[in-house]
Amino acid sequence: MPINYQELQPQIHTLGEHAVQREHSLRERREQVLRLLQQAAAQPQRLRERIELAALQDPRLRCAAPAAEGLTLHRPPPHSDQPRTLLAADGSQIPPDRHAAVEFALLNVGLIEMHPQEAAAPQEHITTLLLADDEDHPTGAPLTEEAVENRRDILERQVLARRAAQLPGPVVALTDGPLELFRETGQPELRQYLDELRSLARLSVITAGYVEILKAQLVVRALELLILAEDELSRAAQLRPLFGVDDGDLFRGLLDVGERSAVFALQSNRAQSYKDELALHFFYLNVGRPHQPYLARVEIPAWVAQEPASVDLLHAALLAQCSLLGSRPYPYILQRAHEVAVVRFEEAEQVLLMLQRELLSRGLDPGSLSNKLYHKQMSHKRTRYGR
Template sequence: MLDLTKLARQMQGLSQHLTQEAAASRQRLELAQKHFQNAVGCQDELVQRQEKWRDRILFANATPLEPLNTCIDIPVPPKIHTVIATDGSQISPSHHEIAYCYLLNIGRVILHYGQNRYPLLDSLPEIFYRPEDLYFSRKWGIRTEEWMGFCRTASEATVLTELACSVKEDRGTEEVPTLAMVDGSLIYWFLEQLPLEARDRILPPILEAWQKLRDAQIPLMGYVSASRNVEGMNFLRLLACPHTVPDCASFCPNQLEKVPCKVFEPLRDTTLLSTLLKPGQRGCLWRSNVRILDLYQDQAIYFCYVHVGTEIARIEVPSWVAQNTTMFDLALGLMLAQVQKGYGYPVAIAEAHNQAVVRGGDRTRFFAILERQMIKAGIKNVGTSYKEARKRGSIA
């Protein structure tokens, strides 16, 4: 139980810290704005330096493909369209439960607008209990809970593609604008830490699913709310670098220490863009250069920031969407309409989450069904551990 009386004594120190941090943040923002304006005037030169010294720059920085001060109004989408989204949730394995197993639940949503068609809102559960499912990842030093999350990411992409392709097949020759959305980034940073064999079990199914969307000409989009990304700010570090060349490997090999070009840290891209964009506008289109994207073959990730009215959202798309101007503009329009319908967050993604989430009652019913099946199979002494039983009730 949380002792609020004791907690209240610490609040004064926290409020003082936040006040000091807010003042420091304003100073960083003013400095970043000055560098931003300077970078606008020498953008081509900075991009050339970036390309020339790419192998010697140790921090993640993106490449602007349009003028840095770009502000483009997002077009109004057509009234007739379809939006598809998936999201996942899980029940993690526990040795204290009646059986050591885990469950993945993928929420599915298809919303049709202006078509007089019923939406799809459901979920696909899948239980994993075989030893090869539970302990397979241990040989790579990956915990089952972590591996379960990686598999869930691949399942979300696969199910999303299946939904999108089925919708297109049902329509036949009828052309209806369609958008496939996922919650979060399309850049899967966790892949960097995985052994090659483990990575080959996660990434190929994702890229294969994206390729099917590409063949079907259905744009894919990742919606990142409250983004903490600094790839855009890191591009400005090329201008803030005090050395004649941005050779981090020679001058600043330890990026975890305080280095001269980190004059804005920890300022985020969204903070700077909030001073530039108006509601309904997108900023400059960027190409991400993070090293993990070398594994994405010809499906590199591009991104831009959009003022959706309630926040500055980071929007990520594969290269084949960004390079098709008509498709990209249409996808942005459909995304913004989703945010407006969802009162600040895309309604399709929110509903996919609601379909996927496993609540306390669902978890209880899941293990109750499992218990009945185990007893029916003749298994005796079925029950949770004493620790789990005591945690669920108190004698105090």
Template structure:
């Protein structure tokens, strides 16, 4: 049976008062934190456990700089065909959408995608605590997400390396520039092959920036980071005493940012970034930026944030990208197109599994598609 909306409608009604109460409490708390932030003055400091550190005067905001008439933007975004234990083999596919758009005297665009078939390393590992091989594996999900993020950055690096160094070029991803999962132990993760590749790509891009006008940024729409709000609360209220407080995201804290403006920079703090073996050219800072109706978090490497001209160019191009995406919510057009290039449809997904099954069966490789999967392919009444 399809989803019965009549059943859900009454449950939604029951939830509305709770949602409203939580939203009101968050609005009040955000206003309180804004007042506290304004009163902090020179009182900003950061404890080791904080997730962000201020790098300037928080009262200062930066208006939109002028955008160059000619520039090039690259963007990548990934999607996947996840491991499906009902299929003939345990593997997954990452599809990275790639975009180059060039504006100015010689406008051009190239849209494409790069698909990667990857073996499922988790198939042989027994790291699930419950030991149930059919249960969803958190580590499998995490490694897929990390692999996807690494593939996005790797494709971005390849695009930039293959481009001429003539124009200011901004490379965009819609992720954090810190490859980090809350479930990872930083000391172990830094040695992980995926993290090593990601950091190597980031370092290579930093090297490219020494030979051409280039910056990279992670653009996070509707970010759920509460780092600055938490920092303000900690500085003014002292350490949380365990009393629950309404969740305030940084996007709520900076809700009064004028359209096009960005906040002062903050240093991104994460355990992995503090490890001595983490390259300093991969340290990441962030700011918040209002593009249209939304506050976005923009992450940039320290070599971008430390160069006022490069940071202004990054800011200007991101806003220009949002402006060009007319008819849509303010979101960089290159990222939107990269997403569209990456999308794997249900039909693509079925086509992939069919191709793989057909090929393996033709070579006589043992493997079986589950009865459940076959039933889904040919449903009957």
């Protein structure tokens, strides 16, 4: 049935009225957040103590924490050379499907290599990995989509480390999304992921995860702790006195075009697995244009965060890359890696045919897709797998 527009119209009108009231309240909260940031910049140790106390009482707390730089720092574009080599890896996957004729998963990672100081065209490298079961699971459990995505993140770091080991430094290596694994992981997966990060650390690779932020609240969540009562800290992860205000609201007004924020540490229960040189940090970067700010969160490990020259080199490289895509800034090399990694449906169908032929050649039943999947494919034809 069609939408009842006559019934919907007064609801839209009410929503508009509430939006005006909400914007007025948000404006006051944004001003309060800015004042809290100024207070915290003058007394960073007090903020650190509040974060430590709240995290002890509520391990679910996830927020920013002061690091070495002043909290109100806004560093202009550095006068830094481009790195000798710039790498980016992005992955795509065919998830396991129990309705398919043969249940399998596939990872495809595209690696782009650029030498900014030279005129050579970018180089493309592709790594493809077929997965048929969960080899890390002690009982041989079937693959889940979540496990495949974790393996993709591991493989992205593997191909970066493998290529970086063959190159002279300095090397900047980018991936799309956070460095921290958010999905549920088994201990073998997490250990393998951390081992790949350590490989990059041993090579002194300037590695970073590029995150387009829309509603991140890491710094705001930390500042909220300054206005919570002592007996409220045990519920710090739940209480939101500044609800509706995000880090973008704060830093769009603080960072001019090309500027970055201070480097912050990351406080979270999951982040405790990332210790010593792997400890997670981040900064915000305005990659927009005059009167059109656009913020990204750049996640970096401690071995990068503790080297100002490395942060400057990363800062300069990201600005140069984002400038290549015009009014929709995003690192060009990451976009290229994504384009290379994408798996199209006809390619997935070809892999399935290859698997079926292999099974037939060995006298095994190649299987057939379920009736449900057959009708689903007949009614809706997609063209490619996305991340």
